Amino acid sequence: MLQITGVSRRFGEVTALSEVSLEIRPGEFFALLGPSGCGKTTLLRILAGFESPDSGAVTLDGADLLSLPAHRRPINLMFQSYALFPHMTVAKNVAYGLERERLPRAEIRERVEEVLAKVGLAAMAGRRPQQLSGGQRQRVALARAIVKRPRLLLLDEPLSALDKKVRAEMQLELKRLQHEVGITFVVVTHDQEEAMSLADRIAVFSAGRVEQVDEPVALYERPRTPFVAGFVGASNLFEGAAHDGGLDGGELGVLPGTGDLPEGTPALLSVRPERIRLEDFGVPDGEPSEEPAAETPEEPAEESPEKPVESAESPEPAEESPKEPTAESAESAEPVEDAVPEESAESAEKSLEEPAAESPEKSPEEPVESAEPAEDADPEESAESPEEPAESAEDTDPEEPAEGRGVLRGKVADVSFYGGVSHISVVVPGRPAPVLVATQGATRVRTGSAVALHWAADDGVLVPQ
Numbered sequence: 001m002l003q004i005t006g007v008s009r010r011f012g013e014v015t016a017l018s019e020v021s022l023e024i025r026p027g028e029f030f031a032l033l034g035p036s037g038c039g040k041t042t043l044l045r046i047l048a049g050f051e052s053p054d055s056g057a058v059t060l061d062g063a064d065l066l067s068l069p070a071h072r073r074p075i076n077l078m079f080q081s082y083a084l085f086p087h088m089t090v091a092k093n094v095a096y097g098l099e100r101e102r103l104p105r106a107e108i109r110e111r112v113e114e115v116l117a118k119v120g121l122a123a124m125a126g127r128r129p130q131q132l133s134g135g136q137r138q139r140v141a142l143a144r145a146i147v148k149r150p151r152l153l154l155l156d157e158p159l160s161a162l163d164k165k166v167r168a169e170m171q172l173e174l175k176r177l178q179h180e181v182g183i184t185f186v187v188v189t190h191d192q193e194e195a196m197s198l199a200d201r202i203a204v205f206s207a208g209r210v211e212q213v214d215e216p217v218a219l220y221e222r223p224r225t226p227f228v229a230g231f232v233g234a235s236n237l238f239e240g241a242a243h244d245g246g247l248d249g250g251e252l253g254v255l256p257g258t259g260d261l262p263e264g265t266p267a268l269l270s271v272r273p274e275r276i277r278l279e280d281f282g283v284p285d286g287e288p289s290e291e292p293a294a295e296t297p298e299e300p301a302e303e304s305p306e307k308p309v310e311s312a313e314s315p316e317p318a319e320e321s322p323k324e325p326t327a328e329s330a331e332s333a334e335p336v337e338d339a340v341p342e343e344s345a346e347s348a349e350k351s352l353e354e355p356a357a358e359s360p361e362k363s364p365e366e367p368v369e370s371a372e373p374a375e376d377a378d379p380e381e382s383a384e385s386p387e388e389p390a391e392s393a394e395d396t397d398p399e400e401p402a403e404g405r406g407v408l409r410g411k412v413a414d415v416s417f418y419g420g421v422s423h424i425s426v427v428v429p430g431r432p433a434p435v436l437v438a439t440q441g442a443t444r445v446r447t448g449s450a451v452a453l454h455w456a457a458d459d460g461v462l463v464p465q
């Protein structure tokens with residue numbers, strides 16, 4: 001329907017748009033997403049006719065759009081500020097555009113009533129804008145934009161003036177309306193959550209260029225550029241080179257992932273926080289769990305997050321197994337399920353500490369071991385959940401051997417709970433930024449806990465650098 005081909009626009013030294021090509025389909029809710037200054041408003045203004053490109057073409061159903069003046073384009077632009085006339089009633093504000101077209105009065109009245117009913121403002125027709133809430137004003141602006149039945153409606157940060165709760169409601173409302181009126185919507189936003197929740201497809205912009213165009217889920221799960229991987233949703237990005245389907249992360253070893261990059265290609269591995277599963281070994285002896293400041297990345301050598309690995313190989317794991325009275329340990333790969341919680345702190349500290357002292361040279365480059373249920377564990381105990389080291393058991397593939405999931409080890413630096421999700425940051429030796437892990441619901445993992453991180457090849461996406 002709308003074809004944008006090779007559009008560029010410079011302002012002096014600034015390249016606002018560089019060779020932008022996009023195809024927007026009929027009836028689509030399309031989002032232009034990107035950080036401030038990336039050129040999305042400039043593109044919207046070009047479509048509306050308030051700006052001209054230096055080069056490139058734009059056609060609507062095959063007909064050239066750029067040669068038409070703004071008022072002749074079957075396109076409407078809804079401004080961020082709503083631009084309502086304060087002295088006019090709601091009905092007058094909505095009728096304004098139709099009156100300028102000199103449509104018959106009866107038709108204007110009918111169309112205004114119809115559109116006000118659609119946006120749920122029939123009862124407010126006689127009010128003035130200042131007598132309305134932010135959400136209601138937004139609906140008036142929307143009613144005014146759609147009453148002229150444009151082919152294409154452009155919305156510039158349509159919800160940014162609303163507070164968070166109203167914005168969430170209006171997102172649903174906008175989506176419903178768009179389906180109902182069947183007009184193609186192109187929305188500009190810097191808010192990735194807004195774009196993800198509203199749009200059928202999203203074009204991610206960075207510095208005047210289109211980085212990727214995709215459906216929300218595809219953008220999130222299969223980012224194709226480092227920028228998209230970092231901008232759309234939270235992600236753990238590991239640097240290295242493609243190796244054997246995964247990523248050679250240098251000091252971190254080979255990390256599991258998927259991608260069809262040639263061996264040795266410089267790449268990032270993107271692993272979403274909710275794809276990482278935690279195996280909790282508890283807080284080692286003598287470490288107060290409430291003082292994350294003590295667990296700095298500078299200390300990984302002594303603070304040996306690989307302690308639990310050794311405990312898994314301990315000669316007496318079943319009886320003296322590390323035990324934290326947490327939900328995680330109940331699901332852990334460790335043979336600890338039947339330990340008595342009251343004894344746990346002591347026994348956990350003991351068994352976590354002893355083996356580490358015996359073999360401090362063990363390094364996190366040997367991830368496989370910690371993923372294994374202890375080989376010498378009581379088979380009956382470990383059989384309960386030997387392949388579910390994770391907190392989110394539902395994500396675990398019971399068919400997959402634990403040692404195939406790839407493991408890093410580290411120490412929990414912070415745990416916070418919001419939005420119904422626990423956000424856990426884990427300091428991993430050899431990695432400057434903490435690894436973020438998200439688990440549904442409240443976690444009982446504590447700050448200071450030694451943990452192993454698991455993910456499968458499918459959970460990591462290789463992105464060329």
Ligand SMILES: Nc1ncnc2c1ncn2[C@@H]1O[C@H](COP(=O)(O)OP(=O)(O)OP(=O)(O)O)[C@@H](O)[C@H]1O
Nearest residue numbers: 011014015016035036037038039040041042043190
């Ligand atoms: N009329 C102008 N004169 C000079 N520079 C401009 C003009 N319009 C835009 N720019 C520059 O072009 C770049 C892209 O601006 P644009 O407004 O399109 O970005 P944006 O992604 O919409 O940002 P925001 O979300 O902050 O509105 C910016 O660097 C901006 O400063």
